[in-house]
Amino acid sequence: MTRQEALIDYDDASGRAIPDRLTRGRHRSYLGYAQRFLDIYTSGIGRTRRELHRSVEVVLAASDDCPLRRIAAFKKLLDEKSSYAADAGRKAAKLRQQVFLSAATSHPLVSRVEGVFCNLEHDVKQRIALQLNLTWEQIDARLFSDVIEFQRLEKFEGYASPEALLARYNVAQTQAALYGAEQLIVWSQQDFKTILRYAKLARLMHSIRREGDGSYCFRFDGPASVLRRSTRYGVAMARFLPGLLSCGQWRATAKIVNRWGKRYRLELSCDDGLKSTAAEIAEFDSDIEAEFAAAWEIADCGAWKLERESEMLHAGQSVFTPDFTLVNDKGHRVLLEIIGYWTPEYLKYKTQQLEKFQQHDILLAVLEQTHFEVPSHCGEPIVFKRQLKTEDVLARLRDRSE
Known part of the structure; x- marks a missing residue:
């Protein structure tokens, strides 16, 4: 969903941004509407996008409380699950030229013969189809396939149920509200590592502190790929939301800037009833980590065992979750952190963070192109070009255990 379909109430009295949300009580009629939407698209193979959209509009015309943006949002969500026939090879314009030039020789076309007007539309269409070695139905389907609203539905994946469509609507409107976010703060009592992993997938930079109650x-301030602050950070925060919704025991506040530059806050929690649409999370955050773990599995690593993000350390108000923990049969634990393509600001933050955990045995593996100031207590880092090799890590582990 885009900003054009977003429906947000900005409450000046409370300073809150409140995204549109459909509820079972107030909006019970929408369950029936959602079923009709799914029926329209399921049976609509071959119809144009404009025809399908018009059918959705007709359904919602029966509602006495349906803003235009809500209608647009449903059309957008239905189209997200749809595949339309596009103009393959950009042939539509050429086809139109051929058809119109051929039809022009028989102008004007009529539906029935009237005096000197004897060029029947049906006959001319069949003649053109014969010339092009196509059926008229094929020509009609391709004639305006380069115009989005005239593209025809080829496939509709759909939603599992009307309830699933309505649940997706509620999440999508909340995501759209986050497009204007400058910052997102989450307080959590569980699923800490899951939150961090979804944040990494969304390419959000983060800082963490431990609260007095153990939470x-x-x-979150923005995607790690962006070097300077930008309102585009909100798009990454919107991508992060479905992952957060899959976690338990959390609440969140986002700082929102609307199109007029006024600031509001968006408040969320695990008790809001929003349902996660997050895909199953990948086990690793990068190819470097995945390849290293796979290589470790088949290598002869002796007494050393590899654990994935099994530690969550905190020093004062700072928290550190290393990429891997290496443990030998004597209980010696070495924390392995891989430094990849990070922004200068994030590298500085990581340096400051590592300084707070000097009591822990931390081994750093640094990508060759990365200019990272290694904290002195971490010792000499492993510098690698593309792939972190198990033999290099094992060599450092032997040095540490001697």
Whole structure:
């Protein structure tokens, strides 16, 4: 969903941004509407996007409380699950030229013979189809396939149920509200590592602190691929939301800037009833980590065992979750952190973070192109070009255990 379909109430009295949300009580009629939407698209193979959209509009015309943006949002969500026939090879314009030039020789076309007007539309269409070695139905389907609203539905994946469509609507409107976010703060009492992993997938930079009640506070400021602050950070936060919804025991506040530059806050929690649409999370955050773990599995690593993100350390208000923990049969634990393509700001933050965990045995593996100031207590880092090799890691582990 885009900003054009977003429906947000900005409450100046409370300073809150409140995205549109359909509820069972107030919006019970929408369950029936959603079923009709699914029926329209399921049976609509071959119809144009414009025809399908018009059918959705007709259904919602029966509602006395349906803003235009809500209608647009449903059409957008239905189209997200649809595949339309596009103009393969950009042939539509050429086809139109051929058809119109051929039809022009028989102008005007009529539906029935009237005096000197004897060029029947049906006959001319059949003549053109014969010339092009196509059926008229094929020509009609391709004639405007380069115009989005005239593209025809080829496949509809659909939603599992009307309830699933409505649940997706509620999440999508909340995501759209986050497009204007400058910052997102999450307080959580569980699923800490899951939150961090979804944040990494969304390419969000984060800072963490431990609260007095044992919970953690995560502050997200933007995608790690962007070097300077930007309102585009909100798009990454919107991508992160479905992952957060899959976790338990959390609440969140986002700082929102609307199109007029006024600031509001968006408040969320695990008790809001929003349902996660997140795909199953990948086990690793990068190819470097995945390849290293796979190589470790088949290598002869002796007494050393590899654990994935099994540690969550905190020093004062700072928290550190290393990429891997290496443990030998004597209980010696070495934390392995891989430094990849990070921004200068994030590298500085990581350096400061590592300085707070000097009491832990931390081994760093640094991508060759990365300019990272290695904290002195971490020792000499492993520098690698593309792939982190198990033999290099094992060599450092032997040095540490001697």
